[in-house]
Amino acid sequence: MNDAKPDRSARPLVRLATDELSSGPWVYARHVAQPDEAIEDGALVEVQDESARFLGHALYNSASDIRLRWLARGRRNELDRPREFLLRQLKNADTLRRRTLRLPEVTTAYRVAHAEGDDLPGLIVDRMNDILCCEHHALGFWRLRHDVQWALEQLYPGCKVVHRIPQGAIEAECYSRDDLAELAEAQDETEIEEHGLRYRVRPGAGHKTGWFCDQRDNRLAVGKLAAGRDVLDICCNAGGFALQAARLGARTVRGVDIDEVVLARAQEAAKLNRLNVDFIHHDAFPYLRQLQSDAVKPNLVVVDPHKLIGSRTGFDSGLIKYLDLNALALGAARPGALVASFSCSGLLQENQFVGMLFQAARRAGREIRLLGALGAGPDHPQRPDFSRSRYLKGALLAVDPA
Numbered sequence: 001m002n003d004a005k006p007d008r009s010a011r012p013l014v015r016l017a018t019d020e021l022s023s024g025p026w027v028y029a030r031h032v033a034q035p036d037e038a039i040e041d042g043a044l045v046e047v048q049d050e051s052a053r054f055l056g057h058a059l060y061n062s063a064s065d066i067r068l069r070w071l072a073r074g075r076r077n078e079l080d081r082p083r084e085f086l087l088r089q090l091k092n093a094d095t096l097r098r099r100t101l102r103l104p105e106v107t108t109a110y111r112v113a114h115a116e117g118d119d120l121p122g123l124i125v126d127r128m129n130d131i132l133c134c135e136h137h138a139l140g141f142w143r144l145r146h147d148v149q150w151a152l153e154q155l156y157p158g159c160k161v162v163h164r165i166p167q168g169a170i171e172a173e174c175y176s177r178d179d180l181a182e183l184a185e186a187q188d189e190t191e192i193e194e195h196g197l198r199y200r201v202r203p204g205a206g207h208k209t210g211w212f213c214d215q216r217d218n219r220l221a222v223g224k225l226a227a228g229r230d231v232l233d234i235c236c237n238a239g240g241f242a243l244q245a246a247r248l249g250a251r252t253v254r255g256v257d258i259d260e261v262v263l264a265r266a267q268e269a270a271k272l273n274r275l276n277v278d279f280i281h282h283d284a285f286p287y288l289r290q291l292q293s294d295a296v297k298p299n300l301v302v303v304d305p306h307k308l309i310g311s312r313t314g315f316d317s318g319l320i321k322y323l324d325l326n327a328l329a330l331g332a333a334r335p336g337a338l339v340a341s342f343s344c345s346g347l348l349q350e351n352q353f354v355g356m357l358f359q360a361a362r363r364a365g366r367e368i369r370l371l372g373a374l375g376a377g378p379d380h381p382q383r384p385d386f387s388r389s390r391y392l393k394g395a396l397l398a399v400d401p402a
Contacts, residue, residue: 011046012039014060014068019049023385025121027058027068041174042139044071044082059122059140063174069121069138082144087151090125093118094155097379109192109201110379111213112152117381117389123148126209128201129190132156133209134163139173162186162204168310186210195220197243199269206261207306212240214344214376214392215304219244221374222302222340222396226250229338232291232298234284234329235305239266239277241340245300246275253277254298256287288328299337303329309345318345319356326360330368336402340374346391353393361397371396 015033022031027047039045045060047068056073072078072085079085093113097103103110113125115137122138125148132152136142142165149161165175165183186204193199194216203210223244228251233242236255243266246253255277257263263279270277280287284305291297303326309318326341333339343353354370361368374394382389 012037012043012060013048014039014045014058015048015052016050016055019051019053021049021055025070025116025119025383025386026066027070029065029067032067042143044079044140044144046076059138059143061139061173064139064172066138066172069140071119071121083147083150086120086144086147087154089113089118089120090148090151090155093120093125096381101378103379107192107194107216109194109211109213110216110377112379114380114389116383116386124209125152126203126211126213127156127159128203128209128211129192130159131188131190131203132159132161133203134161135209136163136165137169137173139175139179142175142179160188162188164204164209166208194240195244197247197269198272199238199240200265200272201238207237212237214380215240215342217377218340218342218374218394222300223248225338226253226300229300230296230298230334231300231302232256232332233302233304234288234325235303236266236279237262237304239269239279241302241304242266242277242279243269243273243275246270246277247273250300255279256282256284258283284325285328288325288332291332292328294332297332297334297337299334301329301333301337301339303339303341305343307345308343309347312347315347319348319352322348322353323356323360323363326357327363330361330366330397330399331364333366333399335400337399338371339368339397339399340394341397342374342392342394344392346388348393349387350390350393354395357395357397361399367400369398371398 017031017033041061041063043060047055047058057079058068058070108129112127113120115124123141124135126133152161186202189202191200201211219240226245227249231245231250231253233255236242236257239255242253242255263281266279308321309315376392
């Protein structure tokens, strides 16, 4: 540890354009005054209100509409030693997962740090067995990546740490070519276990961090409803829902996805676990249209597409895609079926999601009842003052009388 006295005078200063401090982990550009001096994007800064009163510390980016991401508020010395601060924050997050939630008893893949939900806005860390994948949604955390990696190595000795930057963050945070040149292509594979199933994954490659930890408990919950049913997993990705359904007694299981790479992963997992699943390479929309006229229809359908609403400008078109997909899925289900539908679009509020499902049912000419709401596992904690932290929304529906 470095016991030298910190030099706070070197820390850049940013003032808000108001004395009113809004809740939530972000401060948008319109609420931030123009700094008196140039500040490097991604810098750790001290924040004051318009009246020059100290508020806290944040990560600054002049190129992003999210101008400030709060790390700490109220204590001037909280960020004197950023490396030690990050270790404290990550240790708190780790304690929640390992000691309180006891996740290692059911899985070797879970979220260690959930960005805003763990007061680390813009940083996601997923553990997949002996590899930790850091996903940098904020340029500021990319600048702190060596300190983040050091802290993780203290908490998980022997684990490898890899880094990735999602495409949306590259654009929104304006990462430079030099930043991207430092990213190494994910190469390492490892095997994870989740609720009795084994999967081979490549952390840092493919969608998100390489595995959808958020759906872990939903995969088990839906699988427990599958016994004796004909299951259709639409947008099945690596087969998590389909394989749990097969493990827990489904009569037949089909998984459909347009991505050949993830389907190969799903087929590999089926062989690894000695389960019989029919994985089909097809686009979900025409496949569901074709299924409308089939004599034997599924009586358990999972609808779990990738994020269809990526920005506010694409909200309306994305919502239409959700509506179309769910109307087709409901139309393809047998009377008396169960449908588990999901959205991982943070901009789509839960009431809008449920309203879309009822509109889809009307379009499909089906009666539905909402049996329950579903969401991300508890290793994805949510902030009451930040609705986007509940980005994953799900609903379990009963379709028509049997």
